[in-house]
Amino acid sequence: MNQHIFIVGNSFQVKSLAESLLNKKHPITIINNDMEFCKELSQIDNMTIVFGDGDKRYVLEDADIGKCDIMIAMTDNDADNLVTCLMAKKIFNVKKTISLVSDVKKTAFFYQMGIDSVVCTTSAITTIIEQQAIMDELATMIPIGEGRVRITKVKVSEDSPIVNKALFDIALPAQSIIACILRGQSSIIPRGSTKILADDMLLLVASIEDEIAAIELITGKSYD
Template sequence: MKALIVGAGRLGTQIAQVLAAARNDVTLVDHDEDRIAELEGRLAVRLAAGDACEPGFLEHTGALTTDLLIAATGNDEDNLVISLLAKRRFDVPRVAARVNDAENTWLFDHRWGVDIPVPAATPLISLIEEATGATDTVALLRLSKAGVNVIETAITAQSRAAGRALADIVLPAGTVITTVIRDGQPTVPTPDIRLQAGDELLVVSHAATEQEIHAAFQ
């Protein structure tokens, strides 16, 4: 799935992390250039700085081919304009928008291009589930909200883990390998599975950093 998220605050960043960890094609945009610069290298998503209320910028960031747009800025007027452009001009199949002021809830409907209105106080689990139809993504979101990091790492021919069984890999404390993706197919990891070049691993940890996870395999 291709997702375009507008608003790189805590909410939009969290959604981007979760959707990217679930192997979706994610672009995160924000009008604040400093905020985008701050996120460079920290997220496995495309980042862009600009005004998403401008049709040209939305088109530049992939609105014509996106499957899901989430307007998650802190401004209801912006979220409505972005949603309307997404639906009417770019024909985005699914549009979700955050409602910051409860008094504006009545505006967030199909007339403004909104398929899924999300009140500020509402957890995003239902939003992600409805928008993507992926229960695995919902599980990842719950992990993220619980303070558990969701990290991807890839095995190459040069990786020291290539050819070794999972049981022989020493992982940081509090770390679990949840999925091994091989030839595009996710498999449940077992201790005797031997890692191969091209394998991608989805790892969750409540304590280890991304660098520590990569170091265990590379």
């Protein structure tokens, strides 16, 4: 059963996110305090729009928050986002809360207050810029396990030192594995005898300690 998602906010990102989630068949309720934006959103089929401030208890009650599985607060005000998520979790027992923050220094505090997921726009943008600047081969870096392990997509170039080598001939660091190979339209779960080809996209799973060493081995470049 798809989860009912509530989104509080009044920006283009809210609309874009809601439409994406709708396409995945999630019921969506948007709470917004801009009447014109609400009118615009009301043109989208199968989306519930509630006019009001999402950090007000009576607005959440009017929105029938009892059916909410996930609350996403993404206004421009960090304090409002925190209040919205705390009310959803502490008063209405919403299973999962996600809050946007503009100041990376507030991230730890939000987690301490019980918010399940905290997304810092500044931190995310900075990370993307840094990755793009120094690691062009990396398409995605996803932290898991509280950041102790990361999943990274690494493109294999023609001059990579591992091109045409079988997996068991590649001396990857101990805390890293190539979990999947994306080759054209195919996804390959590799075995020891699987050969790495130029233009392969490798799904690397590695500890933060071994990640850079594994990437350097794959790309033949230093990222010191």
